Amino acid sequence: MDCPGPSLFPLHRCKTLHLVRHGQGMHNVEGDKNCKSYFSPEYFDAQLTQLGWQQVDDLRKHVRTCGLLKRIELVIASPLLRTLQTAVGVFGGDGYADRTDSLPLMVANAGNSSRPAISSLNSPPFIAVELCREHFGVLPCDKRRNISEYQLLFPAIDFSLIETDEDILWKANVRETTEELTARGLKFMNWLWTRKEKEIAIVTHSGFLFHTLSAFGDDCHPLVKKEICGRFVNCELRSMIIVDRSMIGSDPATTNYPGKIPRGLDRPSDAPEEDGPKTNRII
Numbered sequence: 001m002d003c004p005g006p007s008l009f010p011l012h013r014c015k016t017l018h019l020v021r022h023g024q025g026m027h028n029v030e031g032d033k034n035c036k037s038y039f040s041p042e043y044f045d046a047q048l049t050q051l052g053w054q055q056v057d058d059l060r061k062h063v064r065t066c067g068l069l070k071r072i073e074l075v076i077a078s079p080l081l082r083t084l085q086t087a088v089g090v091f092g093g094d095g096y097a098d099r100t101d102s103l104p105l106m107v108a109n110a111g112n113s114s115r116p117a118i119s120s121l122n123s124p125p126f127i128a129v130e131l132c133r134e135h136f137g138v139l140p141c142d143k144r145r146n147i148s149e150y151q152l153l154f155p156a157i158d159f160s161l162i163e164t165d166e167d168i169l170w171k172a173n174v175r176e177t178t179e180e181l182t183a184r185g186l187k188f189m190n191w192l193w194t195r196k197e198k199e200i201a202i203v204t205h206s207g208f209l210f211h212t213l214s215a216f217g218d219d220c221h222p223l224v225k226k227e228i229c230g231r232f233v234n235c236e237l238r239s240m241i242i243v244d245r246s247m248i249g250s251d252p253a254t255t256n257y258p259g260k261i262p263r264g265l266d267r268p269s270d271a272p273e274e275d276g277p278k279t280n281r282i283i
Contacts, residue, residue: 012253013244015192018068018201019209020059021232022078022086023052027141028234044140047081047111048089055235056089062237063090072124073197078204079128079162080144081111084154086235087126087203093119103155110153120156124201127158131188134205136169136176142205143170178211185212193248206232 027046030037037043048056063069069091077087088105105126106118120126128150134142144150144167147159176184185208192200209232217225228240260266 009243010253011255012251013247015197015242015244016071016199016239017192017242018072018199018237018239019213019232020086020090020201020203020237021206021209021234022048022080022082022203023055023059023089023235024049025052025082025141028052038139038141041140044143045081045145046141047113048085052082052086052234053089053113053115056086059235059237060090068239071199072201073199074195075124075126075201075203076129076132077126077157077202078133078208079130079147079150079159080133080142080205081150081153083203083205084128084150084157085111085113087201088118088154088157089115090203090235091123091126091201093121093123095119105156106154107152125158126154126156127160128162129188129191130162130169131184131191132202132204132208133169135181135207137171138173138175143167181208182211182215186215188212189242190248192242193244196251 025043025046026049027038027040027043029049030040030043063072072091075087075091077083085106092105102119102121104117105120105123106115108117109115133144136142146165146167147162148165150157151159189212210229213229217228220228227238232238
């Protein structure tokens with residue numbers, strides 16, 4: 001495969017995505033020991049472990065220290081307990097106190113977490129999106145609760161894009177195929193172009209990230225391809241640029257400037273002669 005060198009693309013046709021896998025969930029602990037544990041009803045919509053929350057706290061410190069939090073315009077989360085907890089834990093505000101003008105992103109002890117409430121003050125907006133969920137079906141850990149339950153636990157998250165209260169996408173006896181998941185992931189990527197935000201954090205799942213990102217990078221060096229689609233560990237963050245090659249997005253450039261105002265003659269020094277034979281004219 002011929003690997004191209006540097007390439008250029010208009011900035012206004014790009015978005016910056018900060019992709020995050022959730023922190024360690026209860027299902028991950030036993031699943032690492034015995035994969036059959038993932039089938040246990042005990043891990044229905046598994047919450048974060050105490051280690052998972054420590055991972056969240058560490059990532060929270062990182063996004064503040066490196067200045068990333070100030071740049072993020074929107075946080076998108078898969079509507080499962082472990083991803084919602086991770087999203088608000090990493091990107092939420094500090095020191096929630098009861099007040100009439102601000103709902104908490106998470107109430108105290110949400111999901112038996114023993115964690116204090118998390119503020120929505122000075123944080124980007126949060127929305128839940130079903131397109132970036134983990135594989136649908138069979139495994140109880142990947143089945144979500146009713147949206148009405150999540151709304152009580154995460155009052156300041158916007159769940160309006162989810163059409164049904166009950167999880168009708170998860171089937172007890174049918175597991176979504178890899179091909180179906182990849183197609184859903186690409187649909188999600190296309191949907192991102194309908195958003196006005198240019199810098200977005202996405203908190204989702206290992207399988208979703210791996211299979212979606214594996215569809216990208218074939219035109220890159222193999223090491224870059226590996227960097228794009230390698231498996232994510234718990235609470236890993238990778239920042240990437242996605243470009244709109246097909247002009248799906250319609251946002252105008254905000255930093256481009258047309259130059260030479262008012263317009264007039266502006267013959268460039270390397271323009272070909274169009275009015276006769278070349279001369280030794282000095283320009």
